[in-house]
Amino acid sequence: MSKTTIIGGSPGKxxxxxxxxxxxxxxxxxxxxxxxxxxxxxKRIPIYPKLAHGIFRKIxxxxxxxxxxxxxxxxYIRWDRGEGAPDQAxxxxxxxxxxxxxxxxxxxxxxxxxTGLLMLASFGLFMATSLFGRVWCGYACPQTVWTDLFIAVxxxxxxxxxxxxxxxxQPLKGAKLxxxxxxxxxxxxxxxxxxxxxxxxxxxxxxxTLGFFTGHAPLSxxxxxxxxxxxTYSLAGIMREQVCTYMCPWPRIQGALTDEDSFEVTxxxxxxxxxxxxxxxxxxxxxxxxxxxxxxxxVCPMGIDIRDGDQxxxxxxxxxxxxxxxxxxxxxxxKGLIAYDTDRNRKLLSVGKKPVYKPFRIRIVLYAIxxxxxxxxxxxxxxxxxxxxxxxxxxxSPTFVRLSDGAVRNGYTLxxxxxxxxxxxxxxxxxxxxxxxxxxxxxxxxxxxxFVSAEPDRVRALKIYITVPxxxxxDLNESTPIAIIVEEVDGGERAINNTVFLSGNx
Amino acid sequence: xxxxxxxxxxxxxxxxxxxxxxxxxxNTPLPRWWxxxxxxxxxxxxxxxxxxxxxxxxxxxxxxxxxxxxxxRANFEKDMVKLAASRGPAEQKLANxxxxxxxxxxxxxxxxxxxxxxxxxxNCATCHGSGGVGTIxxxxxxxxxxxxxxxxxxxxxTITHGIRGTSEDTRFSQMPAFGRDEMxxxxxxxxxxxYVVSVSGGEADVKAAQRAQLTFEDNCSVCHGETAKGxxxxxxxxxxxxxWLFGGDRASIAETITNSRNGVMPTWSxxxxxxxxxALAVYVHAxxxxx
Numbered sequence: 001m002s003k004t005t006i007i008g009g010s011p012g013k014x015x016x017x018x019x020x021x022x023x024x025x026x027x028x029x030x031x032x033x034x035x036x037x038x039x040x041x042x043k044r045i046p047i048y049p050k051l052a053h054g055i056f057r058k059i060x061x062x063x064x065x066x067x068x069x070x071x072x073x074x075x076y077i078r079w080d081r082g083e084g085a086p087d088q089a090x091x092x093x094x095x096x097x098x099x100x101x102x103x104x105x106x107x108x109x110x111x112x113x114x115t116g117l118l119m120l121a122s123f124g125l126f127m128a129t130s131l132f133g134r135v136w137c138g139y140a141c142p143q144t145v146w147t148d149l150f151i152a153v154x155x156x157x158x159x160x161x162x163x164x165x166x167x168x169x170q171p172l173k174g175a176k177l178x179x180x181x182x183x184x185x186x187x188x189x190x191x192x193x194x195x196x197x198x199x200x201x202x203x204x205x206x207x208x209t210l211g212f213f214t215g216h217a218p219l220s221x222x223x224x225x226x227x228x229x230x231x232t233y234s235l236a237g238i239m240r241e242q243v244c245t246y247m248c249p250w251p252r253i254q255g256a257l258t259d260e261d262s263f264e265v266t267x268x269x270x271x272x273x274x275x276x277x278x279x280x281x282x283x284x285x286x287x288x289x290x291x292x293x294x295x296x297x298x299v300c301p302m303g304i305d306i307r308d309g310d311q312x313x314x315x316x317x318x319x320x321x322x323x324x325x326x327x328x329x330x331x332x333x334x335k336g337l338i339a340y341d342t343d344r345n346r347k348l349l350s351v352g353k354k355p356v357y358k359p360f361r362i363r364i365v366l367y368a369i370x371x372x373x374x375x376x377x378x379x380x381x382x383x384x385x386x387x388x389x390x391x392x393x394x395x396x397s398p399t400f401v402r403l404s405d406g407a408v409r410n411g412y413t414l415x416x417x418x419x420x421x422x423x424x425x426x427x428x429x430x431x432x433x434x435x436x437x438x439x440x441x442x443x444x445x446x447x448x449x450x451f452v453s454a455e456p457d458r459v460r461a462l463k464i465y466i467t468v469p470x471x472x473x474x475d476l477n478e479s480t481p482i483a484i485i486v487e488e489v490d491g492g493e494r495a496i497n498n499t500v501f502l503s504g505n506x
Numbered sequence: 507x508x509x510x511x512x513x514x515x516x517x518x519x520x521x522x523x524x525x526x527x528x529x530x531x532x533n534t535p536l537p538r539w540w541x542x543x544x545x546x547x548x549x550x551x552x553x554x555x556x557x558x559x560x561x562x563x564x565x566x567x568x569x570x571x572x573x574x575x576x577x578x579r580a581n582f583e584k585d586m587v588k589l590a591a592s593r594g595p596a597e598q599k600l601a602n603x604x605x606x607x608x609x610x611x612x613x614x615x616x617x618x619x620x621x622x623x624x625x626x627x628x629n630c631a632t633c634h635g636s637g638g639v640g641t642i643x644x645x646x647x648x649x650x651x652x653x654x655x656x657x658x659x660x661x662x663x664t665i666t667h668g669i670r671g672t673s674e675d676t677r678f679s680q681m682p683a684f685g686r687d688e689m690x691x692x693x694x695x696x697x698x699x700x701y702v703v704s705v706s707g708g709e710a711d712v713k714a715a716q717r718a719q720l721t722f723e724d725n726c727s728v729c730h731g732e733t734a735k736g737x738x739x740x741x742x743x744x745x746x747x748x749x750w751l752f753g754g755d756r757a758s759i760a761e762t763i764t765n766s767r768n769g770v771m772p773t774w775s776x777x778x779x780x781x782x783x784x785a786l787a788v789y790v791h792a793x794x795x796x797x
Contacts, residue, residue: 397637403650404747409795441792442609461616465795
């Protein structure tokens with residue numbers, strides 16, 4: 001248990017460089033999850049992923065640049081909302097209790113939009129997983145993106161796989177010390193930028209950027225920047241594949257989301273086996289295309305061997321496809337020994353049948369309906385979102401008051417929510433009881449309606465009293481449904497709350 | 507026998523020497539992580555003891571204050587200063603604004619209502635009930651009956667000086683104990699009860715009420731008025747309405763006439779800040795529907 005295992009890379013250990021095929025060195029590497037490595041307490045085995053070249057590596061670079069670019073740039077995008085409102089395009093303003101997203105402004109009581117977004121995100125993820133396997137893990141997950149970036153930095157400072165293995169075996173001094181310091185400094189810097197930018201989504205970005213370095217940013221900004229710097233550094237720099245294998249629930253959940261028609265990174269054993277090194281001019285008959293060069297294991301950021309089949313650890317980043325395709329080209333065999341394919345086709349192809357693709361399965365259709373439905377509801381909600389809202393709270397202590405002349409009065413607290421960016425004037429009216437009078441504290445009333453003005457982007461709280469004269473009270477039930485109507489003076493928007501008037505009659 | 511405890515062959519762990527039915531108890535050492543955490547908590551406790559208040563020193567009537575000189579009491583006082591600083595401007599504004607102007611300033615009205623509600627709960631609800639619903643002997647503040655006036659200024663005056671309170675300007679009136687002090691006979695009082703019931707719209711013995719007409723004019727109308735509508739300057743209740751502070755049944759009315767009633771409300775000036783009284787006045791005024 002106490003021995004440190006360094007996987008592979010030492011040509012000397014196994015007696016000189018071995019050759020898998022002409023021009024292709026056999027890499028001495030073992031998957032980290034082979035049966036002999038499996039223990040109840042699994043000590044971590046270091047992984048030194050080799051740089052892969054190919055289409056999927058290019059796609060991953062593209063994802064990395066676009067996603068990081070979006071993350072770092074978005075807080076600085078401005079969006080004019082007029083006087084008094086923040087001009088940041090994307091802002092979660094906790095102290096002001098607003099969430100801004102370009103032309104959308106959401107109040108705390110509209111948090112269901114966030115629920116909708118989360119549902120869209122999860123169902124979208126489920127659908128993508130059912131169709132294409134763990135593409136989220138392979139390309140878009142922040143853990144993947146930042147780990148990829150950190151490995152790239154590591155590679156820049158310490159060199160590719162072999163150089164890194166060699167470096168790991170040296171004592172920590174001299175050139176190694178310098179390299180390690182540079183690498184970790186770069187990591188800390190990236191982590192700090194990551195954590196720092198996160199904070200910008202919650203404050204005015206330019207102000208906080210400036211304030212952060214002059215000591216004028218709020219304490220929470222430093223706290224969260226510090227926390228996220230630490231998590232970025234430790235998750236992407238230190239823990240890496242351990243996060244995916246041990247901390248993340250997604251590898252466990254995905255088993256329920258994929259089926260035999262989901263795409264996944266697949267080793268075509270029927271084509272590759274039996275595997276063996278290949279010598280020049282040897283026949284390919286009676287053997288597989290796999291020359292056992294183990295390049296697929298060397299490039300794997302998870303340190304596993306795809307040839308062992310679909311595994312919990314595999315994040316489907318497809319770098320092994322790139323590695324293998326290059327080798328296949330070199331040895332003159334067709335590409336695609338490792339490829340994106342479905343479980344069904346793996347079986348069909350192995351018995352020489354034609355592959356079948358079924359993108360329109362029941363679960364995909366259901367996911368599509370759910371995603372489309374929720375998106376439609378959200379869009380409709382946002383399009384028809386009113387800028388006026390009304391909350392009515394009945395007085396409950398006491399529920400009604402009998403006045404000296406026998407009239408009965410009920411009190412209500414109205415909250416007129418003016419989401420518009422301009423001040424607006426409203427009439428408050430009452431519907432339901434003929435002859436009832438309406439009065440508000442501090443406002444003029446003509447008996448049947450109250451005039452009230454509401455400031456822009458604010459809640460106007462209002463205490464109103466509804467009084468029903470004695471003669472009418474007698475004929476009322478214990479509880480009479482009424483409607484309180486708030487209507488713009490110029491006849492624009494209006495909001496109606498249904499509530500009741502309690503008469504005290506039994 | 508050596509001093510060394512026996513080692514179990516199978517597990518390689520020491521035994522305690524205890525045997526039950528030939529089953530030996532292993533002396534398995536505590537897991538290292540457990541020991542680490544345990545020792546860690548001790549280390550933290552030591553550090554805490556040095557930094558924070560820890561031991562009482564009863565003989566010196568003090569305690570070990572710790573290097574950080576931390577004190578909940580001092581924190582509380584600091585918090586109160588902070589609170590005063592954050593509320594200060596609004597309090598000042600409330601104290602300096604005429605009461606009827608407060609209701610026209612939505613922001614200030616919100617502050618006054620919130621402050622008034624909280625002060626009401628702390629000081630007034632004990633007698634007037636939560637939400638000011640009142641009970642027998644303690645006026646309801648939610649209705650439109652105001653013994654001493656229901657305008658903002660009237661309410662403020664009542665809160666400030668109290669009723670039969672300790673202030674020189676306190677609201678004061680005293681209804682005589684007509685029965686106890688033998689100013690009226692039992693019969694006269696009974697007739698008067700019928701009279702009061704009749705003016706408040708109840709079903710009364712008409713003859714008795716007529717008999718009491720003169721008694722009422724001689725004894726009661728000075729304060730309650732010729733028409734029994736009451737008089738706010740004197741805090742004399744309107745007897746014609748449906749509202750009864752001490753009960754409107756015959757026994758309660760007879761009791762009131764016989765022994766009189768003298769409810770007391772404390773004088774709040776000096777006990778509450780002027781701005782709190784302003785807030786209470788605004789709140790109570792709103793409770794009653796704003797006269």
